[in-house]
Amino acid sequence: MEGRANVKNKKTGLLYVILLLIIAAAFIPLPFYITRPGEAHALNPIVHVNGGDKNDTSTLMLTTIQMGPANIYSYAWASLRDYEEILPKEDVRYEHESEDEFSVRQFHLMDTSQQNAIAVAFKEADKPYSWVYNGIYVLSVFPDMPAEGVLEAGDRITSIDGRSVTSSKQMTDYVQAKKPGSRITVTFTRDKKNYKKTIQLRAFAELGGKSGLGISLADDRTLKSDPKVTLKADEIGGPSAGLMFSLEIYDQLMEEDLAAGLKVAGTGTIASDGTVGRIGGIAQKVVAADRAGAQFFFAPDDKLPAGRTDVKTNYEEAQKAAEEIDTDMVIVPVQTFSDAVDYLQNYSASK
Template identity: 35%
Template sequence: MSRRAVTLTVASVLVLVLALAGSLMPVPYVVLMPGPTSNTLGSNDKGEPLIKIDGRPTYPDQGHLNFTTVTYRGGPGGRIDLITALRGWLESEVAVVPEETVFPKNESPEQVDQENTRQMRDSQESAEAAALNELKIPISTQVLVDSVQKGKPADGKIRPGDEVLAVDGTKTGTVSQVTELVAKRKPGDRVTVTVRRDGKEEKIDLTTAAIPDDKGGQRPMVGIVLGDRYKFPFKIDISVGDIGGPSAGLMFSLAIVDKLTPGALTGGKFIAGTGTITPEGRVGPIGGIQQKLIAARRAGATVFLTPKDNCADAMSARPDGLRLVRADTLHGAVESINALNGAKGTIPSCEGS
């Protein structure tokens, strides 16, 4: 065998060995891919209405208001190999991101799933509140205890699920009100928290403690984590299965507005979109915008509602045939859709955002 043939043989073997090693070498990256989309005006996987409203007249709708999702491969429980990561970097429809982008350090995959589920639940409630605020339908709030910190003043006295009604006799209706009233005390001061538990009101006396790591040692705490919960005048059920995260908020709100108002908001168009929503109707940015655009266009969407802070990335990844409409607020998104259907008004674009 000639020296040239030997060299080629050795080189081929080395390439094969390296390829084999690469295919087996796990790397701390995650591949993001276009996920399924769901029409908020349609049905879920069980054939039930994705959004169901009881106790209030609803109106027929048509067309699509799809929320979009991102799926992934990899993670601490099953890392991708080097070859898969390299292939992903070359594909335009996927993104390869560091593992901690999806799985923060010191959090298990189970904890990430739990957090995503919590975010979806909160997103649905915020979407309901935003829609009713947009329609000027009165709603009220209540302050519930989400958790109690071990070893803190409230431990063993206040329970998760308690509704906080007052602090030192002053009625409270929001988390910020409770926080402000407690903040008026000093560590070591007595504070009385009135709660509703199992339908009964109780007054609970606590002694405030200093917030850990507070250099001045003057900021008080009682050791409870609170959440605002809304009391709606009728029932709204949103059923999306095991999908998590907060990014469908805008589309949920639009669907609720559509169902509660005469006429089809979409005018029969296939509209998709994404964005978090606050109870006041502000739209926030999300992750995976490129993959969501691809998923929407594949499903048939011709219009995509895009949070302002995602516009730059969306413009660089916009598929042919998909119009990007900037959505800053729920009210603005409703007006933009009306304008798409011939009503007066401007249609904000992502260009120049």
């Protein structure tokens, strides 16, 4: 009897070990990210223009993808499913960029996209707006560099050596003009608190021996408009909703119903001059828009570099995905914000 009990105990112990290994495998990260179709979000609850028209019968929607680090199970599952993509980590994150720095960069891109969207819509509607400079936004701090342990991604630099900085270029020029080994005092804000720290500069071979801090940065500015625009999209990162934000803002600024009762989805970055830019994961966004019942989908008709035959434009990728899922949704190519506005106005006029 004792022998049988020992055998049973060994089998039970082995099962526990196997179970623990199965669970542990889920927490072992792989050097990949998994993306899959997300959702199509109606923009009317997200975008609010003070005094704007909120009685439109149409629905404008931004589209998203879901993305996260891969483990062995999500990797295997994604390899078997349509419209789930496995991306090498280096295709998603910059070299030496941490997960936190990646998140900071995505939300900064989203904020910039929102500001551009407001500017483009207000310019089209001939409404007043202006820019307010907030400082320099730290996107990342490279390891083993002078700024490591002093600055963090998300910090806003407001002055150097007591001098206000009005652009990232001005700061870069100032730092590079200093001799390697010299010290500068950086004033910055973090979590709404002010800090002042001294950093010793180092020569960088990549800069031809000029001084540097070892950070990547961007200008941080806020758009002030009349009427005021509020966007509640804190959980959505990246710049790809820019086009659809600008269309919703413009729609609320104008008296006429821009989309004339239609359900319109789309994607694309928006530059301050109204140019619509290329984005990633467009096939997955086409799937998300179709699931939400969109009738039209705006896709960037980006221009590829001469001689590039190994890639398709976003519009071509979207068309291919629409054919594969056999949707009735119309894929509309756009290169500028005005292209999208003109298409909707012409469609409304033809009804």
